[in-house]
Amino acid sequence: MTPDNHQDPSDEQESLIVVDGLTKAFNGITAVDRISFDVRQGELFGFLGPNGAGKTTTINMLTGLTRPDAGHIRIAGRDCSRSPKAAQDLIGIVPDESNLYPELTGFDNLCFCAALYGLRKQQRRDRAEELLEIFGLQDAARRKFGGYSKGMRRKLTIAAGIIHSPPLLFLDEPTTGIDVASARRIRQLIADLHRSGTTIFLTTHYIEEAERLCERIAFLVKGRIIEVDTVANLLQPVRTQHVLLLSIAMPAPELPRKLAAAFSHLTFSACSEEQIRVEAQGPINIAPLVRFCEEHGIEVIEARRGQPSLEEVFVRITGIEPDSMQNGKRGGK
Amino acid sequence: MRQIIALWNIMLKDLRAYYLKPPNISWGLLFPVAWTGMFFIKSGSGMDSISTLLPGVVAISILFGATSMLAVTVTFEKKNRSFERLLLAPIPLEMLMLAKTGGAILFGMVNALIPIFLASFLTDLSQVAWTAVFPAIVLIAVASTFLGLFIAVSVSEIFEAQTFSNFFRFPMIFLCGLFFPIDSLPTLLRPLAYVLPLTYGADILHGAMHGGNMMPLALNFFILTIFCALLFFISIRNIHRKWIT
Numbered sequence: 001m002t003p004d005n006h007q008d009p010s011d012e013q014e015s016l017i018v019v020d021g022l023t024k025a026f027n028g029i030t031a032v033d034r035i036s037f038d039v040r041q042g043e044l045f046g047f048l049g050p051n052g053a054g055k056t057t058t059i060n061m062l063t064g065l066t067r068p069d070a071g072h073i074r075i076a077g078r079d080c081s082r083s084p085k086a087a088q089d090l091i092g093i094v095p096d097e098s099n100l101y102p103e104l105t106g107f108d109n110l111c112f113c114a115a116l117y118g119l120r121k122q123q124r125r126d127r128a129e130e131l132l133e134i135f136g137l138q139d140a141a142r143r144k145f146g147g148y149s150k151g152m153r154r155k156l157t158i159a160a161g162i163i164h165s166p167p168l169l170f171l172d173e174p175t176t177g178i179d180v181a182s183a184r185r186i187r188q189l190i191a192d193l194h195r196s197g198t199t200i201f202l203t204t205h206y207i208e209e210a211e212r213l214c215e216r217i218a219f220l221v222k223g224r225i226i227e228v229d230t231v232a233n234l235l236q237p238v239r240t241q242h243v244l245l246l247s248i249a250m251p252a253p254e255l256p257r258k259l260a261a262a263f264s265h266l267t268f269s270a271c272s273e274e275q276i277r278v279e280a281q282g283p284i285n286i287a288p289l290v291r292f293c294e295e296h297g298i299e300v301i302e303a304r305r306g307q308p309s310l311e312e313v314f315v316r317i318t319g320i321e322p323d324s325m326q327n328g329k330r331g332g333k
Numbered sequence: 334m335r336q337i338i339a340l341w342n343i344m345l346k347d348l349r350a351y352y353l354k355p356p357n358i359s360w361g362l363l364f365p366v367a368w369t370g371m372f373f374i375k376s377g378s379g380m381d382s383i384s385t386l387l388p389g390v391v392a393i394s395i396l397f398g399a400t401s402m403l404a405v406t407v408t409f410e411k412k413n414r415s416f417e418r419l420l421l422a423p424i425p426l427e428m429l430m431l432a433k434t435g436g437a438i439l440f441g442m443v444n445a446l447i448p449i450f451l452a453s454f455l456t457d458l459s460q461v462a463w464t465a466v467f468p469a470i471v472l473i474a475v476a477s478t479f480l481g482l483f484i485a486v487s488v489s490e491i492f493e494a495q496t497f498s499n500f501f502r503f504p505m506i507f508l509c510g511l512f513f514p515i516d517s518l519p520t521l522l523r524p525l526a527y528v529l530p531l532t533y534g535a536d537i538l539h540g541a542m543h544g545g546n547m548m549p550l551a552l553n554f555f556i557l558t559i560f561c562a563l564l565f566f567i568s569i570r571n572i573h574r575k576w577i578t
Contacts (some may be wrong), residue, residue, distance in 0.1 A: 026578075063421055066578055084577065089423035099414035103350050115342035116422035118335025160418075 016041045016168055016199045017062065022071035023248055024057050031057040033223040034071070039201055044194045046214030047203040050320055054223040055203035056096055056162045059172050061199070063093050075168065089117070092166035096173045096203075098153035102146030106137055106156050109145050117164035124163075131159040135189070151182030158186065162193065169193065176210060187213060211310040221318050234313045243306035244278040245271065246289065249299040262292055277306075339424050340432035347436035351406045360398075364444070366451065368393055372434045373511060383456040385545070388538030389511030395470065396477045396502055399441030403434060403481030404494040404565065411576070412491065412530040420576065427569055433523075434478045441474030458542075465541035465550055472557045473534035479564035480530070505531045510539070530560035540576055 017039040032054040039045040047055050049239060060066035062073055064084030073080040075087035082329040100109040110128035119127065132141045135155040154174065161169060171190065173219065175183035190213055194200055205212050210217050211231055218228040227234065248255070251273035259268045259276070267279040278284055290300045314320070351357065359463060372386045410416040419429055449466075484497045507513065508522060509531040515523060527531045533553040540546025546553070 064422060064577070065417060085423065085425070088421060091421075093421050095414065095417065097414055099417055100409075101346075101350065101415050102413070104346070112342060112346050113418065116339050116418065116424070118338045120338065 001225045014040050016043075016076055017045075017201065018072075018074040019062070020072045022058070022061060022073065023069045024054075024061060024066060025069055029237060030223050032061070032068075032206075035218075035220070035225045036071075037218050037222070037225060037228050039199060040216075042194075042197055042199055043216060044190075044200045044202060044214050046210040046217040047201065047220055048207060048210045048217050048314065049203075049206070049220035050205055051060070053205075053220045055171055055205075055220060057223075058220070059093075059170050059201070059203060063170055087168075090166060090168055090170045092161040092164065093159035094158050094169070094171045094174055098150075098157040098174065100145045100160055101158060103144060105142050105144055106148070106152075107141040109131045109156065110160055113160040119164060126161055127165075133162065135159050136185070140315065151178045151185075154178050154182060154186060156310075158189065159226075162198070164196070168199045168201070171200060173203055173205065175204070175206065181254055205315050207311045208309070217310070219314060219318055221320065227317050231310065234310060235308065238308035238312045238316070240281060241312065242280045242282060242284050243308060243312065244284045244286065244291070245302075245304045245306050246276040246278060246300055247302040247304070248274050248276065248293065249301050251275070254300050255293070255296070255298060258296065259289070259292065263289070279312075336361055336424055336428060339422060340428055340435075343419065343429070343432040344435035344439075347406065348439065352402065352436050352440045357402070364394060364397060366447070368448075373573040383452055384458075384543045385539075386512070386540050387448060387452050388535055391445045391470065391538055392473055392509070392535045393513055394444040395473045395534075396450055396505060398444035399437045399474050399477035400481040400484070400502060401495065401498045403437035403478050404484040404488075405491055405500050406437075407433065407482065407485035408488060408491050408494040411485070411489070416576075419521060426469065426572060430482065430565070430569060430572070434475075434482055437478040437481060438474045439479055440469075442470055444471045446473065459545075462541040465537055468554065469534055469537035469541065469557075472537075472554065472561060473531065475561045476530040476534065476557060476564065479568060480562055483564050483571075484570040486568050488573060496513060505529055508532070509535050510547070511535050530557055530564075533557040533560070 008051075013073075015038040017037075019038065020036045022032055022035045023030070035058065037045075046209055047058065048140070049055055057066060061068045062075070062080070064080065064087075066323065067084065071081065078086040080086050101112070102192060104112060107128055110131060111124045114124035114127055129138075129141075132138050134156070137155060137159070140152060140238060146154065154177075158171070158174060161171070163309055174190065175186050178186070187209065190200065194213075202210070214231060216228065216230050218232060219226040253270070253273070255275055256268040256270050259266070259278075265280065266284065269277045269279075271277045278289065286303045290303060293300050368390045372382075372390065387450075407416065410419075419433070422429070424432075449458070480501060481498065484494055484501070488494045488497055505511075506523075508518065508526045509515075509529050510526060511531070515526045515532065518526060533556045534546070536546045536548055537550055537553045537557070540550055540553075
């Protein structure tokens with residue numbers, strides 16, 4: 001589906017979220033620009049884009065925290081553009097920042113969040129205990145949320161998002177700013193939730209995370225959807241591509257240009273000052289490249305064959321380097 | 334039923350997390366006692382002055398307790414984004430804000446009972462028209478809390494909430510006829526008294542406690558109710574405009 005495509009009525013039947021022409025501007029600056037997409041029942045849908053692309057604004061519009069300037073939102077057939085609270089009983093939200101109550105314990109936070117969705121006392125307690133166990137937080141259950149580590153906060157925030165077992169879950173950058181082990185555990189939990197039938201709308205600026213978890217992905221850049229497709233379809237154009245990463249001992253800004261002149265059948269680009277990316281449609285012979293570098297006084301310290309990944313696709317389509325995706329936010333890759 | 338569970342728990346959470354904390358309880362006890370003592374000493378007319386001072390002390394205890402607590406707690410939750418959880422819950426905004434203000438209203442009412450309890454040991458309160466006092470306490474607590482809500486929606490920082498609260502509260506002490514009759518105010522300031530909700534609440538209390546009211550009680554109740562409704566709906570409109578952008 002391309003951004004300007006209209007929804008096919010047959011798709012809409014199985015779609016839990018249908019968004020059409022959604023637009024939002026803040027102080028004259030367009031944050032989200034006429035985006036259209038759908039999320040199907042039971043799907044894990046990824047919203048991938050750099051910081052400031054409009055991911056959180058989109059989630060806020062979908063969940064009723066921000067009013068769209070134009071466009072339509074339907075969740076489970078309910079018109080949420082006119083009535084933002086129409087589908088709030090169906091959705092769970094994990095915001096980009098852990099926003100539980102610092103003065104309450106982990107257990108009390110979960111019970112309180114469950115109460116917001118009308119769960120009765122015993123149901124709240126049982127569900128809170130269950131989730132604390134699933135997320136490995138039993139030992140911290142009676143400690144105040146304010147004293148939790150970042151990873152623990154993130155886990156409890158996700159637990160709070162699913163406390164009422166919502167059929168649709170919004171996850172806004174769930175692994176940003178946490179350690180590697182916690183990020184891995186959270187990804188496992190997301191995959192488990194997906195397997196259990198929850199429809200998940202995931203925003204992330206980690207390409208690898210989106211590739212690993214999502215079934216379909218939308219690339220969002222400067223408020224516009226550049227591409228929406230399944231991961232398999234997105235990878236199709238680069239499937240036959242061969243990639244080689246050359247790590248060199250010292251910065252050589254002119255090297256890619258010199259290499260391109262000498263090896264015209266290959267494509268060269270600088271990933272960083274000390275890493276060059278080589279692409280070709282056929283197998284790449286490493287030895288001539290290493291020899292060429294050494295003849296120019298540059299030592300190659302590593303030559304690694306890369307797998308074509310979503311990163312290539314993203315760079316090719318958006319022109320944005322993966323490194324620039326994480327500016328301002330750091331965390332558990 | 335689901336909404337009732339949600340609303341009850343929002344109020345309960347606020348009471349536990351904010352209002353029943355030892356500093357607030359001690360402040361709630363200390364503040365009315367300090368005001369009573371101050372005006373008691375200032376009046377110089379001994380125990381006789383208690384019944385005339387009591388309405389002012391009761392009103393001011395409610396005002397200071399309810400306004401600042403709500404303004405600060407809502408601003409705090411807005412700042413750390415936990416308020417978003419409430420906005421995302423499947424509860425109508427009006428109901429949500431009623432639950433959110435419920436704790437502060439109760440806190441204000443309890444604050445009002447402290448000076449009354451203390452006064453009962455010092456003077457004869459048998460002539461007090463309690464049927465007017467209790468509804469007045471409720472309405473003053475509601476008006477003060479909704480004033481706090483109005484302040485919370487107008488500011489973004491906790492210190493702004495406190496400053497803005499004082500901007501309203503301190504002039505009210507002198508302009509609303511709590512301790513000085515409105516007739517004794519300079520002519521230019523007198524109209525101001527009539528645009529402040531506490532004027533009508535204090536007048537009910539004066540009338541019910543020692544018969545010194547300026548306006549009919551029914552009119553006071555009516556105007557105070559209008560103030561409550563107005564403050565609430567302006568706040569709700571501002572939340573829609575400012576928080577759900």
